[in-house]
Amino acid sequence: MASLRGSSAQVLRRGSLWGSSLGQTAAVAAPCAASRATLSTLVNSSSSDSLRSSRKPALSIQLCAAASARGLRQARVLKSSATIFSKDRSWVDKGEVTYDELKPETEAPSGHITLIDVREPDEVAQGMIPSSVNVPLSEFKSAFDVNKSSRGAFSSKYAFDRPGFDDKIVFYCRSGKRSTEAQDFARKMGWWNARNYKGSWLDWVVHAKNE
16 A cells, blocks of 8 residues: 555645646646556455555546646647647738828739728729629628628628638728728737728828829
């Protein structure tokens, strides 16, 4: 029984040292497996009276199982965090889009940026920025709410594919207010790579006249 207690104490000491990193997740399982094998041997060699008088082997196994579960949960969190931090934020971190940045994209669209006009149809009839598509703000929240609109339904209604969550998007309206609202909602729904042309249509018209 002295050996049994020593083995249990060793298991507990190992459990207290296990970390939360991905590399340490495998280390959690191995000591527990070894401890269970050791405890099984000791249990088989002990009398039934001795087993009934001690609860420590079962307690040690439970602690090992709990430590393994914690390690796996922490590994999943770290994996998720690694995915988030691995995204290239160099484009979105530039902040608000300017006329000078947007103009080349409208002249020779790269296909990597979706320019969305959130003005209403009567405003769009007065003119649009070249290469842009229209999703009126009055319909925007239902169109970009993944719980209310599928990609197929979106494409059928607006005649273009709804961007993926990682795709680059630029919003604009008349003066930048509604496009800011659209950007905020899109980011909330998961479109983290969205930016706003703050000057919007009014700024575009002024620059276009001066060229």
